[in-house]
Amino acid sequence: DAGVIQSPRHEVTEMGQEVTLRCKPISGHNSLFWYRQTMMRGLELLIYFNNNVPIDDSGMPEDRFSAKMPNASFSTLKIQPSEPRDSAVYFCASSPQDSGAQGTQYFGPGTRLLVL
Amino acid sequence: KNQVEQSPQSLIILEGKNCTLQCNYTVSPFSNLRWYKQDTGRGPVSLTIMTFSENTKSNGRYTATLDADTKQSSLHITASQLSDSASYICVVTGDNAGNMLTFGGGTRLMVKP
Numbered sequence: 001d002a003g004v005i006q007s008p009r010h011e012v013t014e015m016g017q018e019v020t021l022r023c024k025p026i027s028g029h030n031s032l033f034w035y036r037q038t039m040m041r042g043l044e045l046l047i048y049f050n051n052n053v054p055i056d057d058s059g060m061p062e063d064r065f066s067a068k069m070p071n072a073s074f075s076t077l078k079i080q081p082s083e084p085r086d087s088a089v090y091f092c093a094s095s096p097q098d099s100g101a102q103g104t105q106y107f108g109p110g111t112r113l114l115v116l
Numbered sequence: 117k118n119q120v121e122q123s124p125q126s127l128i129i130l131e132g133k134n135c136t137l138q139c140n141y142t143v144s145p146f147s148n149l150r151w152y153k154q155d156t157g158r159g160p161v162s163l164t165i166m167t168f169s170e171n172t173k174s175n176g177r178y179t180a181t182l183d184a185d186t187k188q189s190s191l192h193i194t195a196s197q198l199s200d201s202a203s204y205i206c207v208v209t210g211d212n213a214g215n216m217l218t219f220g221g222g223t224r225l226m227v228k229p
Binding site (some may be wrong): 044 | 149
């Protein structure tokens with residue numbers, strides 16, 4: 001199994017531009033999580049999907065952030081417009097069917113975002 | 117407010133020595149507690165996950181303990197290796213819809229030869 005796949009691995013963009021991060025969860029996993037990690041705030045859960053349905057988006061910082069999961073094998077996290085304070089590493093994680101937020105999560109390698 | 121506090125923030129030990137990392141939490145109601153290892157530049161990897169009824173769980177040289185009464189957990193690393201150098205993150209899951217995941221700030225461990 002290839003594990004959780006994220007793209008791009010690195011992204012440098014200018015303030016105001018739209019940024020789209022992509023994630024392919026492990027096949028058969030029905031729960032998907034988006035996280036943000038910074039030195040100041042550590043690891044933060046942004047949003048969690050179960051069976052492609054958003055269950056908890058209380059961690060999404062503001063309306064500039066949106067996430068979709070159109071099918072079981074793909075999710076996107078979009079920032080529009082991006083700001084320098086969005087610079088962070090964004091992780092996607094997936095968890096086996098029916099475990100939801102209770103089970104073991106398998107993390108992708110992350111996308112390092114730098115907004116200038 | 118749900119909180120997870122980890123100590124120490126950072127730790128340096130010599131290769132071959134043992135060490136213990138601490139995690140105190142206030143999450144209630146409690147569902148489970150996990151320890152993750154995160155190597156620099158990589159995503160976290162799960163080491164252990166413990167529920168209310170479990171008070172110890174091992175994964176190779178890593179042993180996690182849980183005292184649900186005092187709301188404390190520890191991660192003990194035996195015979196440390198250079199590859200143990202990483203950040204170790206404690207994550208507590210609550211047991212209701214509004215009680216998702218609460219993360220500790222992590223302990224950064226450096227193992228020196």
